[in-house]
Amino acid sequence: MSIFAKYFPNAVTMKSDFLQATWETIYMTLITAIVAGVIGMAIGIGLIVTQPGGILENRVVYNILDKVVNLFRSIPFVILLAVIAPVTRIIVGTAIGTTAAIVPLVIGSAPFYARQIQNALTEVDHGIIEAAEAVGSGPIAIIFRVYLREGLADIIRSSVLTLISLIDLTAMAGAIGGGGLGNLAINVGYSRFESDVTFLAMLIILVLVFAIQLLGDLWARRVDHTA
Amino acid sequence: MSIFAKYFPNAVTMKSDFLQATWETIYMTLITAIVAGVIGMAIGIGLIVTQPGGILENRVVYNILDKVVNLFRSIPFVILLAVIAPVTRIIVGTAIGTTAAIVPLVIGSAPFYARQIQNALTEVDHGIIEAAEAVGSGPIAIIFRVYLREGLADIIRSSVLTLISLIDLTAMAGAIGGGGLGNLAINVGYSRFESDVTFLAMLIILVLVFAIQLLGDLWARRVDHTA
Amino acid sequence: MTKEPIIQLNHIDVTFHNKGQTVKAVQDVSLEVARGDIYGVVGYSGAGKSTLVRVINRLQRPTAGTVTVNGQNILALRSSELRAARKKIGMIFQHFNLMNARTIADNVDYPLKGSGLSRKERHDKVARLLDLVGLSEKAQDYPAQLSGGQKQRVAIARALANDPEILISDEATSALDPKTTSAILELLKRLNKELGLTVVLITHEMDAVKEICNKVAVMEDGAIIERGDLVSIFSNPQKPLTRDFINTATQIDQALEKIYKQAKGLGLDDHHQLVQLKYVGASTDAPLITELFKRYQVVSNILYGNVEILQDTPLGNLVVVMAGEPDQLEQAWQYCRDAGIQLTFLKPKDPEVA
Amino acid sequence: MTKEPIIQLNHIDVTFHNKGQTVKAVQDVSLEVARGDIYGVVGYSGAGKSTLVRVINRLQRPTAGTVTVNGQNILALRSSELRAARKKIGMIFQHFNLMNARTIADNVDYPLKGSGLSRKERHDKVARLLDLVGLSEKAQDYPAQLSGGQKQRVAIARALANDPEILISDEATSALDPKTTSAILELLKRLNKELGLTVVLITHEMDAVKEICNKVAVMEDGAIIERGDLVSIFSNPQKPLTRDFINTATQIDQALEKIYKQAKGLGLDDHHQLVQLKYVGASTDAPLITELFKRYQVVSNILYGNVEILQDTPLGNLVVVMAGEPDQLEQAWQYCRDAGIQLTFLKPKDPEVA
Amino acid sequence: GKSASSSKTVKVGIMGTDEKIWNPIKTKLAKQGINIKLVTFTDYNQPNAALSNHEVDLNSFQHRYFMNTWNKAHKTHIVALANTYLAPLRLYSKKIKNVSDIKKGDQITIPNDATNEGRALHLLESAGLIKVNDKVALPTPKNITQNKLNLKITPMDAAQTPRSLSDATAAVINNEFAASAKLNAKTALAREKVNKASKPYINIIAANKSDKNNATFKKIIKAYQTEATKKNIEKAYDGLSIPAWNLKLK
Ligand SMILES: Nc1ncnc2c1ncn2[C@@H]1O[C@H](COP(=O)(O)OP(=O)(O)OP(=O)(O)O)[C@@H](O)[C@H]1O
Ligand SMILES: Nc1ncnc2c1ncn2[C@@H]1O[C@H](COP(=O)(O)OP(=O)(O)OP(=O)(O)O)[C@@H](O)[C@H]1O
Ligand SMILES: [Mg+2]
């Protein structure tokens, strides 16, 4: 402990802050991942099936989805925070704090994830989709049993990418009092020149990132049967 | 012009600011895209060829690249700004301003792009790589003539995704005096409650985003000969 | 043609557009397949065979024409109806199109999802199908671990899973060794006999056609140029292409070439004539060669022969050197003609040129 | 075996490991291919043929054994040496492996990159190759726009682009119609004759083997169970599997089955015997059937016949009903045996059972 | 919530560094049965939004000028309950010792948030480096009317200004960041004048107008405006900030 205290003079007094920040980061990341995951997945699938040549080709729906995704991807996150505060208030009752941060985080990451899913599913061999169509599979079956299954390894890899970007994004949650490790690193450690705090916060983020990448890689390799 | 002046009371007086901010955003995005593009591409390819079963399988190099990418992806951008300031100073002579912002932007986006490239190239059919190996193609030929060519459509789609994320990231350049549209939207428009400025800045970002997506989609469709 | 038609294609056109370039893959094709037919479709590579059959279950919407399957206007069906119709049409794809993320067993099980069968029933059915194609051992493997022929067999099992009424087979046996091919063809024939399965069989293996088809259509450049029942097509092909196919299948062309090369050694003259004899049916029962000797003292030496039985009808194709007195030879030939045998006198070219 | 061996595989093992499961795809296979050979490799689907040939250019590193090609120890080559060696080995993949992002012309051009040829020379060569496989019109198309057979032909043109010394062909004609197949096989044979191209030909089409191979190896369960020159394998197969292959190819099995079905109608008795005659070479020159009648008044009715010429050696396979006095029949059979003809007396089973 | 007066829990929105000042007050108030909950923000826009939406009950991060601008822009009714401290901006440098050492074309960085940016420019004006349009209350670099030295004035994130000292000739730095960076106030090249004009820049504790007379809030203010806090402020900001509840401005 003394060595730790020596190299982390400020951090050593902040055990509870670190615990809380870690929890906040995990909490925000997890909930956002679930919600943005579902939304992004839905939009990504929507883009794939309604695109020209898709199984539910629909120019109008495709264009709307495509444009909405672009629209939300154009808004800088800090502005998103402010713009959607009223929505946040309706959904979680308040526009500040960790839980409130989840709403803009979701809106900030879901369109990104949607594009990732779209890119991943574009790679599913059209011949396989046809084979499923030929046995009379409907759109729902094709989405769940073919697209999501055949594209799974790629979806996992894209999800890892998104999840890590999301951890990065949670650092911005500090703007509305959301806390988290990123906030700790920037607004406590960095701004106050307490580099040990920054370092430790980043170390914890690093551990999270490596864990996600490792698990994702293992899982992707497990479900990838193409070679 | 009068209608514009009515709805954009503040922005109307800021023509030169908008021009400059637009230029700054384009400048930062473009230079970063080129530099981070090359670096990210190189690392992404490095990951693909050295991975287990790759054409230049090399456990050590693969692991180093993999870990370095994760490492840099773990660092919140604002902290990256500070941590690499000395490097920035060596490269561009100063750690503040638009050009200086490019260094952290590159380091912030290259690892992300590397992962995107890695994911894109993973999809290239192994049989095609073997066919190239069978005619005596060396690693360089396989990378440039097979991986990059066969994976091109997917690379373009991933590049569009990265480029749009990059525009988002340039908003942060304001932190070190880098300017740009994001900064205009946030620190001029939003902070001073001049919502017309925010709105206009975002509109220009939106145009950029749509243009990138549109051109990217067209190009990707053009080079995608799989169906 | 007394049997009810189960597939009716009327004036089908399929045109592909690619960057200004236009490929007319199928042009004005009409085809009628009766229930219980095993209909062979042959033709050169690129003739439009795959494109044509993809029209049957609307995987390919034709540019023009109508498609009726089982009395339903396929092109007018709403999606739910189309799905129901497709469940009755099994399809084996030229490129297999197996799902890489599923095991072999899962691939075969796929069409059974939502079929109302219990898990146990499905499992048993999959096991039976895999056994049928000889892949029980590979049930838990993934497509990437299979050899080319094994993949093709999985595709066959999958196409049969739903107990379809119609099976569309696009080169289903092209990657298979002759033994496995025979086994698969036997299977199809059995399903055809026992369950009335209608089969549309694209193939380039004339042996396969001979073995199980009762009808054949020959495609060239997007059009059907000849069609009919197996025996008449094989015994009396009208178009050069059809003849080519049959000859290549019986290898008579290569045989003739080889014979010509040796022609000098054959010592052909007035007394020795090189003749190709073709006959259908009954002729085989009369011992032709013996008969010719008995009657006209003509000695026939078989250089090449192919006598086979198509749909219970023997079909003969012999190249013989007939030796005898010129007038006796004439009489022998007349005898042959009277017996309904087709005679072709072969004139060997200069072997150096050939 | 007087010719210098260009490919030598010694005691090759290839074992795949997948999640604890072990597949021994190739087991202790030794194979020697002489310069100028066209070596056929046949065997059931999954026998290990593809895996074995992939060892030749080290696309598959064997688990054990040595590989010598052109005097080089392939397994010991450094990468640059291996690349140089591979340039001399053309390979046609079972699944084509065309580059989807390149046009057909570009696919064929690919191996020529870095060959030192000028742009013009490359262009001309590609044009010539595409012409050879009949795809000049599709030069600017992409693989996705081609039919199965067209893709295969592109793969063939690509494999030949580098003027290889060795061509490894993994089912290169399996998706091709007989005419195109013949044309491709002719081409290979010509290259073999004119340029001394050595070919390793994996195929399941025994017709292809008969047409161009001079040697054959038969694989089963990862091992070569029989090998030798074409005629001896075809005329005198040792293993049941080999026999199966040949029989299926000549369709004698199916023919027999059909004959048995009609057996009752044949009125077999002491005076009528069903016999299968097999002979190699010279026998065909003697007009056997006429001779039998001349000498013993035995009338032979050909029910099924297949007389073909392998490597300039005729090979006969006839099923006849011989009619005559029992003692005359005996003498006729002895005559046949003396002439080197293999006799098999066929006893039709009860047709209901067969 | 809305009934903050009857509640014993009071949420106070602050910016990061003020935590050190508020923590002892929090402890003290806890003994009086008032439970302070600090909500830390990093974006100047959020605490007022939170206040007018009753997501916090008080906030303590802004000066009057900012509050007034905010009220105007957002049509809100936020009022100042009490003064806290005055945080004069200072001009620092690592490269030079005197304002007069600033040469032609030198770069000076300033905070980029609206109020600090304006104040920073006024500071530069009072140091005789530039002239700004005096009709604009909160000028931006655009409002510079005279820049004889052709100085390059770069606005950037306030937190980054101390770090910019390695590159720029001088930087205008907020006290909280100057204190964090351990910059010595005595070495500052210039300081914002503390006079009547500083009044709008005195930091305040603000509440919604409806809570103007809230008794609990009064207790909180009383607990804030003590000698102990005064010492705390001086300690936290290295004496850079001036406690302002008794301050007489001339
Ligand atoms: N990557 C792999 N992993 C596991 N098993 C494999 C793999 N590749 C091939 N096998 C197995 O090895 C055996 C031999 O396969 P191979 O492809 O050599 O057969 P083949 O003789 O070429 O068959 P076909 O005629 O069907 O192409 C098969 O049983 C196959 O399932
Ligand atoms: N998507 C497409 N775009 C353009 N042309 C196409 C497309 N699909 C097929 N074609 C062309 O249409 C023609 C017919 O193709 P099809 O696949 O039906 O031939 P096929 O008779 O099945 O040949 P094979 O025996 O080689 O499989 C070919 O010339 C092919 O190039
Ligand atoms: Mg086809």
Ligand SMILES: [Mg+2]
């Ligand atoms: Mg194979």
